[in-house]
Amino acid sequence: MNWREFPFLTIFLVFGLGILAAEHGSGWIPPSGWVLPLLAGAAGLAAWAGFQNLLTGMRFFLVWCWAAFFCWAYGRRQSVEEGPPGHSSGSIWSSFMGRCWWRKQRPGRTWRVFARVLTAGPAPGTQYEASGSVLLYLKPEGHALPSGGDILAVAGRLGRIPENANPEAFNYAAYLRRQGIHYQAFIPDSGWAALPEERVGGWTAVLYSGREFCLKRLRNALPDLQRWRAIGAALILANRE
Incomplete structure (x- = not known):
């Protein structure tokens, strides 16, 4: 030839x-x-x-x-890149990217949520954990945040987001600890947050825990929740397991 x-x-x-x-x-x-x-x-x-x-x-x-x-x-899409916006220099992040979609009831409203599982820690003295962490970044497509009544589509399953009197923050710690998972986070609009994984096993444990949390959450939507800004690495990483 x-x-x-x-x-x-x-x-x-x-x-x-x-x-x-x-x-x-x-x-x-x-x-x-x-x-x-x-x-x-x-x-x-x-x-x-x-x-x-x-x-x-x-x-x-x-x-x-x-x-x-x-x-x-x-x-x-395994990548090595610098830390998230606003993060101090000197760190290298080796990550797997995940994605899911916020499906709005009105056409044209979609939220893409990106997750990075860290395998190399940040520079010393920062607020992010050195290993087993998950960073979430919310990129809006449209002009509104996910809110009560919106439809969440993850891994082929649907769940409706209930209303909540306090939409600005939600603490997952109590629920997650009952499931043997120990992380919590709050993500402001289009921001970053770290979800430290305290279980042994590295990022594979995060993936497994995330999938379990995802399926349970979608089947049993808790009443006091409006906005999943800290959607929990679960809902994204379940798509990449």
């Missing part, structure tokens, strides 16, 4: 589809779910090309595997 026969168009097409899938795919579809179809296509393409030329088939198979791995890695 010379350079004119190399499947550049196929590579760019697969990479492009992988990027679109990672960016716009539904939150409940795990990124690894895109790998299996690509590998299946790779096997079929290799089998077809193998009838023409065994070496060509092997090359096509490697190209598709490479593209599938790229799409999976892009979907996970």
Whole structure:
């Protein structure tokens, strides 16, 4: 195979589809779910090309595997970056990004919530925990905060946010400690907060605890809650487990 026969168009097409899938795919579809179809296509393409030329088939198979791995890695979006806005310099954050959607009853109102699970701690003397923490960042799409009566869609499940006389803050500590989870946080408008994880096991424990909290919260909406500004790493990380 010379350079004119190399499947550049196929590579760019697969990479492009992988990027679109990672960016716009539904939150409940795990990124690894895109790998299996690509590998299946790779096997079929290799089998077809193998009838023409065994070496060509092997090359096509490697190209598709490479593209599938790229799409999976892009979907996970593991990144190393500086700390959150307003954070002191000198820290490196290695993180996995998660997302979910605030679905408003009125069209066009969506909240995207990003979470970062820290595997490398911040600079000494800061207010953030050094390990096992989760940072949440709320980016509005529209002009209103989530409020009472809004619909919350997470991982394919729906939950309605009840009304609350104190919408400015909500302390999760009492409820979470009954579940064996020990973190609390308050997130102001479009702000950051840290949720220290005190259980042994690192960020995997946060993911597991988050999923459990997510499912229980959506099934049993507590009465005294209006705004989930501190939506709890749970509701986002359940999408990335």
